[in-house]
Amino acid sequence: MQPKRTSLREPWLAVGLVLAVALLAYAPLLGRLGFYRDDWYQLWAGDTLGPRSLITLFSIDRPVMGYLYAAAFSLLRDTPLAWQVYSLALRTLGALAVLWLTRRLWPRQPLATTSVTLLFLVYPGFQQQPNADTFSNHLFGYTSELISIAATVEALHSSSSWRRAGFAALAVLASLGSWLTYEYMIGLEVVRFLLIARHFWRQEPAARQRWGRSLTFSLPFLLSLAAFLIYRLWIFQAARPSVVVANVLADYRTAPLREIALRAVEIGKDALEAVVLGWAVPTYNLMSTAATRDLIVGLLLAVLAALGFIAYARGAIAAGQPQASPSDDSVQAPREFILVGLVAVVAAITPVVLTGRDIRWASAFDRYTLHVTLGIGLLVVGLLFRWLRPAAPAAAVALLLGLSVFTHFQNATAWARFWDEERRFWWQLTWRAPGLEPGTVLLATLPSQRYFEDYEVWGPANLIYEPGQRRPTIASEVLEELTAAKVRLGAQEVRSMRVLIDIPRDYRLTLIADWPSTQACVHVLDREQLEFPAAATSLVRSIGRYSDAGRVVTEGNAAVPPGRIFGPEPPHDWCWYYQTASLLRQRRDWEGVARLGDEAERLDLKPRDPTEWMPFFEASVNLGQGDTARVLAARIGSDDLARRSLCDQLTSVYFRDEAAFALGRRLLCGAP
Secondary structure, eight states: OHHHHHHHHHHHHHHHHHHHHHHHHHSTTGGGOOOOTTHHHHHHHHHHHOTTHHHHHGGGTOHHHHHHHHHHHHHHTTOHHHHHHHHHHHHHHHHHHHHHHHHHHOTTOHHHHHHHHHHHHHOTTOOOTTOHHHHHHHHHHHHHHHHHHHHHHHHHTOOSHHHHHHHHHHHHHHHHHHHHHOGGGGGGHHHHHHHHHHHHHHHOSSHHHHHHHHHHHHHHHHHHHHHHHHIIIIIOOOOSGGGOHHHHHHHHHSSHHHHHHHHHHHHHHHHHHHHTGGGTHHHHHHHTTOOHHHHHHHHHHHHHHHHHHHHHHHHHHHTTOGGGOTTSSTTHHHHHHHHHHHHHHHHHHHHHHHTTOOOOTTSGGGGGGGGGHHHHHHHHHHHHHHHSOTTHHHHHHHHHHHHHHHHHHHHHHHHHHHHHHHHHHHHHHHHHOSEEOTTOEEEEOOSSOOOOSTHHHHHHHHHHHSTTOSSOOSEEOOOSHHHHHHHHHTOEEEEEETTTEEEEEEGGGEEEEEOOOTTSOOEEOOTTSOOOOTTOOHHHHHHGGGOOGGGEEOSSSOOOOOHHHHOSOOOOOHHHHHHHHHHHHHTTOHHHHHHHHHHHHHTTOOOSSGGGGHHHHHHHHHTTOHHHHHHHHHHHTTSHHHHHHHHHHOOSTTSSSHHHHHHHHHHHHOOO
């Protein structure tokens, strides 16, 4: 009798294991994650113009997604943790949909179907989960498609006509929700029709009946699919070039056969990357930069996940679960897993590749592995259960599960570090610059991350410095060679953003905030006297003379990063003293700078970049504090390259008079 009771409990144990693994993989660092990348222009619009502005933003490419985002923003607002929880809930709901789907298809394979669900849930190739705001829409679209396919299978197995009609209606609505959110997920429809054919192939003895009933049952889905394609291809007029159908087809016009052949090769390459390399490349990349403590914590989480699965697997087998019995479909099921999984992988990748995108690990284009995870889970588990000895598949799944949980923790630490740098950057900038003049073009860098788009800077800048201003008055651009050329030329242009936002950029009004290393603070460069941080890149050094610190508003109420987004103000460490001293220097408040220097000395706060002694050195010279000036000059001179760079750029602008300037040059540079 005990096996029977365990059998009845098994589905709930599987659900509990899925929830536990979701928490182990994604929840440990939820409170340390924030907003990133594309989040920022959406946050600015939602906060400043209201949630309905998000509908306008996405009207040019995916209008329904705009309504979805507006509804989510109305509830979650600009609270980072709320978006993280929402995205984790979507990810977990998707996993439960996979469990529902696979259990309905293979009810006598609980261990295998639970394995598919878990590997789907924690597949390590998709690393954008912490970028929760932006990718919640991807997760919503994918989860909708999974629910739709699961509801289709449920309808197939329903004896009641009302129940069958209800699940079919749910499946149609959920599929439309998926395609209208992200159209490239339409490839998974191949899986739906494959499963419908599988069902009637088993039910009907004659081929004509099989195909006839399959077509009849598929009709609502075919009609909804046709309606969507008519809308997407002929009715909706996209205004974003990358999603305009004519632009996509243009690549095929010159040499269609050659282009199709190249895309076919790319589909195979991406399939190999997703199914095989996705389990290794992200892990390797993350381990190479991980701290020892993070490696240890990640290993502990991985062990917990693996042990939890092994305990579940042993309980399932000990209870006499039928997957171990030769009298059932323990041989046929893995073959079906492989077939359906392979079809799902290729079907998911094909629309992506045909429209000119592909899977890449070095950028956010690992996003295209997300909707491949159903196929990956089925294919991998099918191969393991088909070719390994009876006890080995569970061990192999436990190993992959532990590896994936470990990878997701390392990934979360990298995103948490990114958010920490973003928060610290904006707090330091507001300490240094209480306000910014309208029209400023702010160029910024971070220590371990690079900005990909200008809104990653102007979004938070306008939320902080111009809250409520319905048009961004602070512009930005990614700091790269093309931008540097525009700065040198003093170019003027307008940045247009999704039909709703237009930002003039006048590069004669540039301000550079450089933070090249965690060994330094943020440096607001001043063309009147350049003080590059020791680790400044050659690109920054080449355009530093165009950075106008006069764009900083030194008086009036200081801007404060909103706590609901950026959290509480960080402790006043060395960088607070440096930024405040730099601001007071710009005001020529030498007594204030000296007081800060004395206070920092009492607290034993020192920079790791010697160039940051400069405000205090100049204050001591201007106040006639010769002994202090000599000590500070020696500290700066401890890095000879930094000292020479400072001396090359030293001017009289921050010295009280020519005599003070001469003294400063003699002490710092040894000049007569």
